[in-house]
Amino acid sequence: MKIKDAQKHDRLLQAAIHVLATAGLAGFSTTKVAKQAGIPQSNLYIYFKNKQDLLSAVFQFVIHEESVAVTDALDETTAIVDQLVASIHTIYRYALSQPEYVTVVQTLLDDGQMKRSLQLKAGDQANQRVQQLLRDGVDQRVLRPINLNLHRYFLTRPVFNFAAGVQSGVYQNGEQGLATVTTMIMAAVLLPTVYQSWLGGN
Incomplete structure (x- = not known):
């Protein structure tokens, strides 16, 4: 994985942690994670297959x-x-x-x-x-x-x-x-x- 890709991967992970910590499982979504990370939602699936994988x-x-x-x-x-x-x-x-x-x-x-x-x-x-x-x-x-x-x-x-x-x-x-x-x-x-x-x- 390229450095810039690794950085996006890490941004998505940190965004997912924040969303999960603040919204809980019921309020967790890939849409919210992508928005928190400042990355298009479609790009999230380059790094994670689906919500469960994330x-x-x-x-x-x-x-x-x-x-x-x-x-x-x-x-x-x-x-x-x-x-x-x-x-x-x-x-x-x-x-x-x-x-x-x-x-x-x-x-x-x-x-x-x-x-x-x-x-x-x-x-x-x-x-x-x-x-x-x-x-x-x-x-x-x-x-x-x-x-x-x-x-x-x-x-x-x-x-x-x-x-x-x-x-x-x-x-x-x-x-x-x-x-x-x-x-x-x-x-x-x-x-x-x-x-x-x-x-x-x-």
């Missing part, structure tokens, strides 16, 4: 960006528990800096039919690294033996909701509140003995 691309993009933010903050020389805490704190900062991306993730995953049609991008190394951290946590009896997607849900959704509350003024003390949210999440995902050991060290 939504899938949006999902893959925002999950990749979230995964990159997390993996950039990980220190693989530290214990898995410490990496999980670092992940939670990174996701919080990410949610504050990219609220539209977070809204898009939640919008897409909260729709059952849409969720079933979405697939992560093959070869997304950042996402694979996050999944591997969770898999290692289960294998090493640090995390509860449940589906990795559930672990990812517990590690992200409460943080997303808390960050939204901080931004809207519902929660005043972000850092103190984050410590409480982190403790709640760790209680949910860690095996009880691991949680008690972690709690005793903090």
Whole structure:
């Protein structure tokens, strides 16, 4: 793809993210996306086959960006528990800096039919690294033996909701509140003995 084409592709993705974040799935259309991007609607189909293809691309993009933010903050020389805490704190900062991306993730995953049609991008190394951290946590009896997607849900959704509350003024003390949210999440995902050991060290 030529550079100018890649730029149009990215403009359409960002426009789609904005439209989806502000209008929701019910108000999402390729017409609105093209208008937001300043590109003729007919040109949109050069880059995306249809509305579903565009939504899938949006999902893959925002999950990749979230995964990159997390993996950039990980220190693989530290214990898995410490990496999980670092992940939670990174996701919080990410949610504050990219609220539209977070809204898009939640919008897409909260729709059952849409969720079933979405697939992560093959070869997304950042996402694979996050999944591997969770898999290692289960294998090493640090995390509860449940589906990795559930672990990812517990590690992200409460943080997303808390960050939204901080931004809207519902929660005043972000850092103190984050410590409480982190403790709640760790209680949910860690095996009880691991949680008690972690709690005793903090």
